[in-house]
Amino acid sequence: MADTIxxxxxxxxxxxxxxxxxxxxxxxAAIRQAVLEAALRKERAAAMRRAVLRMPIxxxxxxxIGAEIAHGRDSERR
Numbered sequence: 001m002a003d004t005i006x007x008x009x010x011x012x013x014x015x016x017x018x019x020x021x022x023x024x025x026x027x028x029a030a031i032r033q034a035v036l037e038a039a040l041r042k043e044r045a046a047a048m049r050r051a052v053l054r055m056p057i058x059x060x061x062x063x064x065i066g067a068e069i070a071h072g073r074d075s076e077r078r
Contacts, residue, residue, distance in 0.1 A: 007031070016034075017030060017031070020033075020034060
């Protein structure tokens with residue numbers, strides 16, 4: 001048997017549960033499904049971040065953006 005989890009709800013949570021149980025689902029089933037879907041979204045987002053970090057960024061173009069910005073600010077101050 002699974003463990004029991006207790007949550008403290010508020011008006012926003014109660015509204016969300018009303019939406020999730022509108023189709024006749026039990027509160028327990030709706031919460032269980034919402035937790036599973038949230039975990040899946042987090043896993044997908046983490047996988048996407050890892051994929052982006054593995055993407056090749058190409059060769060540097062020789063432009064130092066930081067230096068260009070600093071030079072522009074120095075010119076503005078004078």
